[in-house]
Every structure is written in C-alpha cells, then in structure tokens.
Amino acid sequence: MSRYEGVDFYNIEKHLTEEEIMVRDLVRDWVDEKVIPIIEDYYTKGTFPMELISEIGEMGLFGCNLEGYECAGLSNVAYGLVCQELERGDSAIRSCVSVQGSLSMYPIHAFGTEEQKQKYLPGMAQGKLIGCFGLTEPDHGSDPGGMETKAVDDGDSYVLNGAKMWITNGTVADLAIVWAKLEGKIRGFIVEKSDSGFSAPEMKGKHSLRASITSELVFQDCKIPKDRVLPEVQGLKGPLSCLTQARYGITWGSIGAAMGCFHSSVDYSKSRIMFKKPIASFQLVQNKLAWMLREITKGQLLAYHLGRAKDSGEATPEMVSLGKMNNVDVAIQIARMARDIHGANGILNEYPIMRHMANLESVYTYEGTHDIHNLILGRWITGIQAFE
Amino acid sequence: MNIVVLIKMVPDTESRLEIIDGKVNESGFKYMVNPYDEFAVEQAVQFKEAVGGKVIIVSLFSNNASIDTDLRKMMAIGADEAIVLRQEGYRGDRPSSNAKILAQTIKELDADLVIGGVQGIDYYQGATGPMIAHMLGIPHVSGVTNLALNGDKITAKRQIEGGLQVIDSTMPVLITCQKDMNKVRFPALKDIMMSKRKSFENREVPLGEGNDIETIDCSLPPARGGGVIIEGETTEEKVDKLIEKLKTEAKVL
Numbered sequence: 001m002s003r004y005e006g007v008d009f010y011n012i013e014k015h016l017t018e019e020e021i022m023v024r025d026l027v028r029d030w031v032d033e034k035v036i037p038i039i040e041d042y043y044t045k046g047t048f049p050m051e052l053i054s055e056i057g058e059m060g061l062f063g064c065n066l067e068g069y070e071c072a073g074l075s076n077v078a079y080g081l082v083c084q085e086l087e088r089g090d091s092a093i094r095s096c097v098s099v100q101g102s103l104s105m106y107p108i109h110a111f112g113t114e115e116q117k118q119k120y121l122p123g124m125a126q127g128k129l130i131g132c133f134g135l136t137e138p139d140h141g142s143d144p145g146g147m148e149t150k151a152v153d154d155g156d157s158y159v160l161n162g163a164k165m166w167i168t169n170g171t172v173a174d175l176a177i178v179w180a181k182l183e184g185k186i187r188g189f190i191v192e193k194s195d196s197g198f199s200a201p202e203m204k205g206k207h208s209l210r211a212s213i214t215s216e217l218v219f220q221d222c223k224i225p226k227d228r229v230l231p232e233v234q235g236l237k238g239p240l241s242c243l244t245q246a247r248y249g250i251t252w253g254s255i256g257a258a259m260g261c262f263h264s265s266v267d268y269s270k271s272r273i274m275f276k277k278p279i280a281s282f283q284l285v286q287n288k289l290a291w292m293l294r295e296i297t298k299g300q301l302l303a304y305h306l307g308r309a310k311d312s313g314e315a316t317p318e319m320v321s322l323g324k325m326n327n328v329d330v331a332i333q334i335a336r337m338a339r340d341i342h343g344a345n346g347i348l349n350e351y352p353i354m355r356h357m358a359n360l361e362s363v364y365t366y367e368g369t370h371d372i373h374n375l376i377l378g379r380w381i382t383g384i385q386a387f388e
Numbered sequence: 389m390n391i392v393v394l395i396k397m398v399p400d401t402e403s404r405l406e407i408i409d410g411k412v413n414e415s416g417f418k419y420m421v422n423p424y425d426e427f428a429v430e431q432a433v434q435f436k437e438a439v440g441g442k443v444i445i446v447s448l449f450s451n452n453a454s455i456d457t458d459l460r461k462m463m464a465i466g467a468d469e470a471i472v473l474r475q476e477g478y479r480g481d482r483p484s485s486n487a488k489i490l491a492q493t494i495k496e497l498d499a500d501l502v503i504g505g506v507q508g509i510d511y512y513q514g515a516t517g518p519m520i521a522h523m524l525g526i527p528h529v530s531g532v533t534n535l536a537l538n539g540d541k542i543t544a545k546r547q548i549e550g551g552l553q554v555i556d557s558t559m560p561v562l563i564t565c566q567k568d569m570n571k572v573r574f575p576a577l578k579d580i581m582m583s584k585r586k587s588f589e590n591r592e593v594p595l596g597e598g599n600d601i602e603t604i605d606c607s608l609p610p611a612r613g614g615g616v617i618i619e620g621e622t623t624e625e626k627v628d629k630l631i632e633k634l635k636t637e638a639k640v641l
Binding site for chain 2: 002003005018019021022023025026029030055058059060061064072073074
C-alpha cells in the first residue's frame with residue numbers, strides 16, 4: 001500500500017496551527033509504526049495491545065485537552081486530530097484514549113476535589129493508572145436515568161450495589177467512575193480496583209471492537225471511603241457532560257477510520273486489474289470513490305468547525321450529537337462501500353476494511369445510539385422530547 | 389558540549405518526478421527532512437541529555453517556508469535552536485558551494501561536534517559533510533553506525549566489507565550517520581508545545597561559488613517493456629525454448 005498522507009481535499013490544514021499539524025503528524029507516524037503492523041493480530045486474538053498504553057502515556061495523549069495535572073492542555077482541534085489519527089489505526093485504540101481522557105479524567109477534572117485531582121490525574125495522564133466509566137447497565141442503555149445501581153450512606157463509607165455493562169477498559173482499569181443513585185439522586189463515585197465487593201469480568205464473544213477490552217462492573221456490598229464521591233455534580237448532567245466530551249472525539253475518530261478505508265480503496269482500485277484495466281477506470285467505482293471523498297470532506301469540515309466552536313465555548317451538546325451521528329453514519333457507509341470496491345479481498349485481514357466496518361457498528365451504537373442523537377436533534381427542533 | 393546538526397531538506401519520496409526540458413521540475417515538490425539527518429538529531433540530543441550542552445540545527449534552503457514545520461519537529465525531538473540559511477536559487481546538487489556557505493556559519497558556533505546524515509536522498513552525493521570538515525580543518529568519520537562519547541574523545545564505529553571499523557577521534561570532529569544508527573524518538577506533546585518557544589532564525593545568504601559539476605541533462609528511466617510468454621505444446625518444449633533464450637538472448641548460460 002502507498003504511504004498514508006491523509007485526505008484533505010478542502011485544504012483544512014491551512015486553518016490548523018503549526019502545533020496542531022505537529023500533533024497530528026506525531027500520532028499519524030506513531031500509528032503507522034506501532035499500531036498498524038500489530039493490530040490485526042490483536043483483533044484476531046481478541047485482546048488489547050497493553051504495551052501501547054505506556055507509549056500513549058509518554059507522548060501525553062491521555063486527557064491532552066485538559067489543563068494542569070500533567071495534562072498537555074491542547075486545543076480541542078488538536079485533541080480531535082489525535083482521535084482521527086488513532087482511529088485510522090483502530091477504533092479500539094481511540095476508544096481507550098476517549099474513555100481514559102473524556103470519560104474518566106474529565107469528570108475528576110470537572111467535578112472532583114483538589115485531593116482527587118492530585119491523586120489520580122497525573123498518573124492517568126501518564127498511563128500509569130487506567131480508568132473506566134460505568135454508566136450503562138444491562139437493562140438501561142439509552143435510558144441511563146433508570147439506573148438501578150444504588151449507593152447507601154453507611155456512616156464513614158458508601159456501599160454500592162448493582163451492575164454496569166459494556167464498560168471499555170473495565171477489566172484492566174485501576175479505577176472506575178461509577179454513576180449510582182444516592183437517596184434517589186445520580187452521583188459519581190470513584191471505585192478503585194482493590195475495593196472489596198468490586199469485580200470487573202470481561203465480556204466475551206464480540207464480533208466488533210475485538211482489540212478493545214469490554215467488561216461488566218459488579219458491585220456486591222462494595223464499600224468505598226466517603227472522600228471518593230465527586231462533590232461538584234448531581235443528576236444526569238454529570239455523566240451526560242462526560243459523554244459530550246467523548247462524542248466530540250468520536251466525531252473526529254470515525255472520519256479517521258473512513259479516511260483509512262478511502263486510502264485503501266484508492267490504492268486497491270488503481271492496482272486491481274479487471275477486463276484488462278484497473279477497476280478505478282470504471283465509472284461505477286469512480287462514483288463510489290467520489291462519494292467517499294465527498295462525505296469525508298463534509299465530515300472533516302463539520303469536525304473542524306465543531307472543534308473551533310468547542311475551543312471558544314460555543315459548542316452545544318446538540319451540535320456534538322449531530323457531529324457524532326453524521327460522521328459515524330458516513331464512516332460506516334464508507335467502510336461498507338470500501339468492502340465492495342475491494343471485492344472478496346475486502347473481507348480479508350490483509351486490508352483494514354472489514355475490521356473498521358465491524359468496529360464502526362459498535363461506534364454507531366455506543367455513546368448515544370444513532371437514533372437517540374436524532375431524537376436529541378428532534379427535541380432541539382420541536383421543543384418536544386420524544387424519548388421519555 | 390556544543391553540537392551542530394546539519395539538516396538537508398529533500399523532496400518528499402511521494403513527490404511526483406517530472407522532467408521538463410532536461411531539468412527536474414521542482415515546482416510541485418513537497419519537502420521533508422533527509423531521513424539520515426534525523427538519526428543525527430537523535431544522536432545529538434542523546435549526547436546533550438548525557439553531558440549537557442546545546443544542539444543547534446543548521447540548514448541551507450530556499451526561501452520556501454513550507455519546510456519550517458518539519459524543522460520545528462526536529463526541535464520537538466530536542467534540538468535547542470535552528471538557523472536556516474535562506475538562499476535565493478538554492479539547489480541541492482552543489483555540495484562544494486553549499487559546504488562553503490554552511491562552513492562559514494558553523495565556524496562561528498564553536499562546535500565540539502558537527503553531525504549530519506551520510507548523504508541526502510535527493511542526489512546521493514555524500515559530499516557536503518566531508519567538504520565542510522575539510523573547510524573547517526577538522527577530522528571527519530563518515531557512514532557511522534554507532535557513536536559514543538569517551539571522555540574528551542569520540543568513538544565511532546562503521547561497517548566495512550566483512551567487518552567493523554572502530555575509530556577514535558579528538559574533538560571537534562564531523563560525523564556523518566548511516567541508516568539505523570539509532571531509533572528516532574516520538575516526541576511528547578509537551579515537547580511539541582515547547583518547541584514553538586525555541587529560537588528559529590532565518591538568515592539571508594548569497595548564492596555561493598564552488599567547484600561543482602554542471603548537470604547537462606536529466607531523463608526518466610525508460611518504461612519497462614512487457615514480459616514474454618513462451619508458447620509450446622509440452623513442458624519439455626517450453627523448457628527447451630527457455631534455455632535457448634537464456635543462452636542466445638539473455639546470455640546468462
């Protein structure tokens with residue numbers, strides 16, 4: 001395959017700072033050297049390449065758009081570019097970084113005490129501590145407000161009971177941000193790996209995100225000290241504000257996966273000979289490539305504009321919903337179209353296509369399903385909430 | 389320890405090569421840091437980390453500013469300063485005149501070590517480094533695969549036919565680096581952010597004069613012809629025809 005040089009039809013690079021370009025190129029080179037050569041193997045085995053965690057930490061990618069506590073304090077566009085490049089490698093790598101930065105470090109940074117920030121954030125930024133985020137339950141996905149996990153005040157500690165499901169990084173995490181109801185109100189708790197009554201068995205049998213660790217979190221009279229509650233937030237807006245951060249990263253990441261599929265499709269169609277000429281010379285194939293480029297370019301402009309809006313504090317959760325929903329939707333269609341262009345070869349692990357396609361099925365559903373994001377926009381348009 | 393790293397900006401290997409009127413058309417080229425020079429930056433930064441000092445990048449190029457970000461990346465790896473000599477009409481295939489201009493700048497920098505790649509991957513002349521050493525009146529070791537500080541001396545290893553040559557040199561010395569001398573690091577985000585605060589100086593320099601060759605003509609290699617399929621009724625007949633061709637046409641038997 002030819003060297004990957006990104007896809008930038010509308011010259012968006014012109015609007016990036018030198019620092020943002022350098023960050024993008026760093027992660028691009030790292031993915032080429034460290035992720036792409038090994039990822040098919042991990043995907044097949046169904047395990048996460050743990051050895052990459054320390055490298056990601058040393059580069060400072062975890063929580064890199066947060067300020068202080070050993071975090072890089074990059075712009076949201078730079079963070080988006082990090083997600084874009086990581087997901088061209090594999091959605092599992094981007095998911096790991098999203099969960100660590102947006103879902104685990106962000107709530108501590110936004111809602112934690114100074115002691116909690118000092119205790120956890122520097123280690124998490126360096127990849128020495130791994131975090132996970134427990135909101136979804138076996139019976140409550142799109143309806144997180146209906147959660148059944150409960151916390152009870154037991155004098156000098158809280159006691160948690162319940163179960164969370166579909167938790168990225170769960171089994172390998174050193175700490176979990178767990179959302180549970182305390183006296184009927186949703187609160188965030190920091191549960192540590194060694195806390196009694198806490199276990200995180202891995203979920204098996206996935207046909208998607210196979211290079212990612214997905215777990216259950218089980219709390220059976222799990223006792224945690226009182227200083228592990230996140231004091232600064234109550235209610236669903238706590239976990240939802242974390243999800244807005246992560247969904248923003250997916251807006252960029254999904255386009256990264258699409259860019260990888262497009263690059264492979266252009267290469268393949270120019271070298272695959274059928275009827276004595278490259279299949280790239282057929283109108284039907286060119287039409288597919290043009291559609292891919294069109295949707296990638298639109299998705300990039302959307303992600304870029306959303307990033308600048310987030311930097312200036314003007315991005316709303318609804319804008320993020322539209323970005324996540326649109327970009328994952330086009331990415332999955334681009335992956336399917338890429339599979340078509342690659343013919344039977346498209347199902348082989350010699351090409352990244354089928355892996356991206358299967359991964360994106362998860363991304364389509366996690367962090368707010370495609371349909372729920374439509375309903376969030378429906379509520380914004382009409383003022384009527386259709387999902388209560 | 390003052391270390392000067394020579395960096396040549398060369399056409400990106402994915403650039404499309406086009407010949408117009410016997411000359412390479414450089415107008416559409418994108419440029420990148422010569423890969424051999426990246427090993428030099430990494431080695432220089434490792435020495436600085438070990439014994440202290442300063443790493444200064446010196447590069448000669450045209451006024452094209454599109455190279456600045458790639459040079460800045462070398463500062464994210466750990467170089468402290470960059471001096472870019474901007475020359476109207478710069479060409480990468482004039483080692484003698486280019487070495488003269490570079491040597492004049494390096495002379496003022498009081499370097500203990502001058503280090504660069506063994507050759508540029510544009511013209512593969514491998515001449516600029518040794519010429520600079522000659523002009524500075526210092527020793528040089530070229531094509532080094534391993535370099536170590538040894539008190540006030542430096543020990544360089546180089547691959548030679550059937551063995552390894554070990555050379556001790558006093559300093560100052562000029563070293564050119566062979567491929568895979570080391571593993572160039574991935575910088576951390578904080579190093580990238582720090583790099584923009586480092587000194588990046590552009591200096592206008594005149595077109596130098598040197599004893600360089602003149603390129604008369606350039607051409608692309610001829611397009612490869614198609615292969616020949618040997619026809620025949622039986623395998624034996626095809627093999628006989630193949631052997632005949634190997635004897636009479638390819639003349640390898």
